[in-house]
Amino acid sequence: MNTIVVWKEPQGTIVPKSADSAVTIAGVAKNLSTRDQKQIVAAFESESFEMMAGFVLNKALSQLKRALASMGMTFVGEMLGRADINEDSVPTVSISDYEAITLARELGVINSTDAKRLTQHLELLAHFDSLNTDDAESEEMAREEALSFLRTCVNSVLGREGNVAPAEFVTFRSELESRTFKETDPELITLQVAPYFFKKTTLSILIAGAKTKAGAPFEHTLGNIVVIVPAIWKSLRESEKYAVGQAYAEAVNAGTSAVVLALKKALSAVQGFDFVPESLRSQSFAAAASNVISVHTAMNNFYNEPSAIQALSRLGSTIPWPAFPICMSAILAVKLGNSYGTSHAAIPIADELLKRLTKNQWEYYLNECLPGDELVLQKLSWYDKPRSRWIALVAQFQLPLKADKSPLVTKLLAASHKAEEQSTSTAAKGLLDAMQK
Structure with a gap:
């Protein structure tokens, strides 16, 4: 790999613009079984719009969460800032719906427009779910809204084959633990001009690896902390700089001298000790x-x-x-x-x-x-x-x-x-x- 290839979000639509019924839209959902498609159409035709919308949205979000889990649940936890998530965590339970949509967009698994629509659909469904019995009788989901739910879920997730994290990213993540980069490597030059989430995620990988890896992956991770943190430091927001300082404080408290030495070298190179917290509260x-x-x-x-x-x-x-x-x-x-x-x-x-x-x-x-x-x-x-x-x-x-x-x-x-x-x-x-x- 000569450079970091920043993946692009999916383009185009799956559902034809002319499709205006549940039958035609559900029919192009490659990731729905024939049985699921029939249930969706039946619910729609019986005007059980909220039930259909909830079923379809849940199917789409479950698939997104499984796609994210393909990178490893511990890593997903690091990207989300969730220390409670580990490799044994169940993605459909541990990752919230909002987290799944946001992270999938940032990773290019879905595009920005579909992410916006999914977020708004999630909020609308939560609104209907929170209505009391009397209000629920008078406030019902409209046919057009239900079709919009179905169209969005099929276009973004259920109609697309794969929906997995980009291979380029998985490769780069692996290389962070299998080789130590040099300042002159093209990957680092590309990283400096990559989208912010790419830098933030790379930093999360390194900090997580310093805590969890052993043997050669541990040594490569520490070596890359020394090289990569200074390379991207100026472009990091203060919240990420504090994450580095926090990792240093935790390493000092834990007495892990090798990690302390690597982070100290990185922070010293950028005069970054202002970001080391006085406590871990x-x-x-x-x-x-x-x-x-x-x-x-x-x-x-x-x-x-x-x-x-x-x-x-x-x-x-x-x-x-x-x-x-x-x-x-x-x-x-x-x-x-x-x-x-x-x-x-x-x-x-x-x-x-x-x-x-x-x-x-x-x-x-x-x-x-x-x-x-x-x-x-x-x-x-x-x-x-x-x-x-x-x-x-x-x-x-x-x-x-x-x-x-x-x-x-x-x-x-x-x-x-x-x-x-x-x-x-x-x-x-x-x-x-x-x-x-």
Whole structure:
């Protein structure tokens, strides 16, 4: 392999534009059995639209999760920042639906458009699932919505053969453990200009390998930490730099001298010791924030959010810097809600957490975290109600008019201060597009 080949997302559609019935759409779903196709058509023709949509979406998401698991569940856990996932974890249980869609898009297993549609379908289905009996009688999924569910799931997953992680990525991952790269190798030159997720994932592989590998793979991993971390350091966001510092602190506490030496060499080469935490309490904050996001993007989110964010609130009065990005994403997810509303019991807790933030913390979030906060940017780009709540939040907490490091964030803040919904949406979409590229 002479260079890192960054895979491209799937292009084109599987379902013909002229297909306007469940029979014709389900008929091109190569990854559905004949029995499943018949059940889908029967449910649709009996107008059991929500049942059909839930069945099809579950089939698609289960297949996506199995595709991700083909890379190894421990590695999936590292990419998701989930220490609870290991090789024995069951993908359909351990990976949340939102995580599966996001990670599949970042890996090029599905394209950006289908990922957006799957996310919105997931949210719509959660809305119908949360209705009480009386509301469920009057609010029903429309025929067109059910067809849209089926079309999206077939186009993105159920109609495509394979849906596996790209071979180029698996090869590169393997080489990180089977050879030690040199600064002049073309792979490192390509890595420096690769999409951000590729760098972030490579860093996750190295940090995970330093903890879990033995023998020759362990030696190659440490050698690559020394070479690769300095090569990509300037392009890393602070959240990833803190991950390196966190790994160093954990190695020191564990007394693993070889790992300490490799990380020390890498950090010394880039003057990176400012990112080594004084304590490891950030792990608790990060785990609690991850749980908030998992609850927020799952079924019955409005009911489950209060206890999840309360657990985060009780961890301490200040959020440690390494855990700050994911904590802010979790808090703002609750504060902004989704297109169907917010969890009324969780909002006061989110407000209290936001009131604790200093001017410096807000500036850090806007400059360093928001440009990479996909969950929040999706809300501001796609949905009217969360966007309106963001505009109210900007006024409520008197956020600055501009961000020193990001012209795109400055545009977002300017539009938000003027309460210009469309301009706010456009600015957020610009940030989301920049992050995904």
